[in-house]
Amino acid sequence: MTKQNDVQIGQDKFKEQCGVLGMLSDERIMNVAQFIYTGLMALQHRGQEAAGIAIMRQGRPIARYRDVGLVNDVLSPEKITGLLGNIALGHVRYGTVASSSNVQCAQPWFFQSNEVNFAIVFNGTITNYAPLRKRLEEKGHIFTTDVDTEVISHLIAANFETSADWIEIIKILMHILDGSYAIIIMTEQGDLYGFRDPMGFKPLCYGEFVAGNGDEARIQVMASETCAIDALSGKVLGHVMPGEIIHLEMGKPPHSEAIMRSERHALCMFEFVYFANNTSELDGISVYDVRKKLGKNLAKIDPVESTNAIVVPVPDSGRSAALGYSQASNIPFEEALIKNRYITRTFIMPGQDKRRSLVNLKLFPDKKTIKGKDIILIDDSIVRGTTTEKIVRLLKANGAKSVHLRISCPPIRYPCYMGIDFPTRHELMASCHPVDEICKKLGADSLIYQSMEGLIDSIGLQKEELCMACLDKDYPLKNPPCLDLLEETFTKNR
Ligand code: SF4
Incomplete structure (x- = not known):
């Protein structure tokens, strides 16, 4: 335990x-x-x-x-x-x-x-x-x-x-x-x-x-x-x-x-954004292509004006979107954060070492690539924001001039009851705070999320063919849930 x-x-x-x-x-x-x-x-x-x-x-x-x-x-x-x-x-x-x-x-x-x-x-x-x-x-x-x-x-x-x-x-x-x-x-x-x-x-x-x-x-x-x-x-x-x-x-x-x-289909959009293997096809649609296009569409929103910028993925979840972002913006792609492959999800940080952030063990920053750069940091999503905040801090501690967060999925504001382990609303950062406040809390210099249109365009299906309930609260169920009641039940069972 x-x-x-x-x-x-x-x-x-x-x-x-x-x-x-x-x-x-x-x-x-x-x-x-x-x-x-x-x-x-x-x-x-x-x-x-x-x-x-x-x-x-x-x-x-x-x-x-x-x-x-x-x-x-x-x-x-x-x-x-x-x-x-x-x-x-x-x-x-x-x-x-x-x-x-x-x-x-x-x-x-x-x-x-x-x-x-x-x-x-x-x-x-x-x-x-x-x-x-x-x-x-x-x-x-x-x-x-x-x-x-x-x-x-x-x-x-x-x-x-x-x-x-x-x-x-x-x-x-x-x-x-x-x-x-x-x-x-x-x-x-x-x-x-x-x-x-x-x-x-x-x-x-x-x-x-x-x-x-x-x-x-x-x-x-x-x-x-x-x-x-x-x-x-x-x-x-x-x-x-x-x-x-x-x-x-x-x-x-x-x-x-x-x-x-x-008439209504509801393929989980988050399978494309994060869950599925990059090389899989879901209903005939390439996950890798979707992730790259998410990056391309993200690059169109409020571009970072800098001649000194680099696009850096949060490994591994942000990599394909970062590649798409880099290709669309002509800003160099750099692997400035390297994942420690021996820290798996079953790793438990020893109690006495808890002063040190787990992120410091999980990610190795490449100082010479980061130093003096305006970093465009790409990830798929922000849940509670705890890890993202630490990564921003890590980049700044290693010499980044500025960190601009770009998230390939729109803000996740509502829980999922269709098979994904989501936190309740009060644990979801985007559910409780406006974007500028999230940006400030995470210590980033700017924060841009994917647009709903950009997400739908990247997947290439109609909105009516996707589930996006965690984004827009439109639960495509026979009996849409009472969120308060469901959250109570799920929290009790966790
Ligand atoms: S709410 Fe819908 S889109 Fe969001 S994770 Fe659950 S199934 Fe996927």
Whole structure:
């Protein structure tokens, strides 16, 4: 447990909740677990608190292994050697609703009842979790955790009593559930069903790769991001559309079915700004291209007039936007802050060393590049502002003449209840202070945020196709939340 005075790295960034992965091959390939490991390593940025695998051989029971920790520790080669099977699910988790350090909350989730057995992986947040759970409990369902996945599993089981058709059951789920979800289910028959909520908050794609020793066995795959398929040297075949199901069955090509159409889509804009891997494509849009364009659009707003300026990214989150800014403004790009690669997010600052800022350990300033320069410092966002303030101070302490903050996302003023761990309103700097006050508090010489128009233009989708609720309070849910109530619930559960 973290002591009160300890500082954990990564506190001042938003956290994605999960990454999901599913694979299916024919029976020539029984070591699918090793490919799950590779795919999860590529999805590690989506969750670093727990990882797991569920695996089966057609006609045999589902085996599962999960634990708290990084993929490399939880699913190390020694641990997965004995996990044989040709159909599998994988998951990386960062939890907000339930205790993160509890292995019971790690996924894949496995559900067993008289009616149905299945494994499930989930990314998102079910915003009507509480009333759904209450209704199920009244019907006699017993819960062992507070995770959304358990409610979804019980809903599936409850509906299995009247129908054994998975497509029908997923259709019912889409009508009942509110919130964001990208889910993959592995049935006891060995089929995989992947689906996204009707607004498509969370990404999900599918593809295939070739494995085996020359006998060209094709493995079908579904994943949160295309970078997982790329890591397997595979081919992306498509993106699961909002409200669509992709059914993978042995010996057949992927079968898709549009279940619930919504006029309003809501792909999370923050996946593009920060969460997703730079090399991924979300719904066919390159994350790297979006980030560079965010920088280009930012460069158009209130340019810094100086012949002595350099563009410096906050590593690694500001790098692509800084490159775009530099290209659009013709101001040189310089890596004046170098990240200490050995300080990971699990690093705990020793209590007795707390006088020294964690930023001093995390970032090495290159004095000769910084000295006497007007620094245009690019980052993706400001959450509480604590880290940003320290970076500004670090640059000035190392000789920067001035520091001009440029943020590639518009100000984040409202919490997220669709699967991202956001602070409450009073913890969000932009929620409580006007821009000039934030600039002063951070010790910067100027501060410019991205415009809403610049963000939408950079992604290239219509406003009605994106979720931007943390910017404009327009929550695209069936039942938009009462912020006071939700903040109270989420704070209690943290
Ligand atoms: S509120 Fe913000 S972080 Fe949450 S899903 Fe919407 S855009 Fe993404």
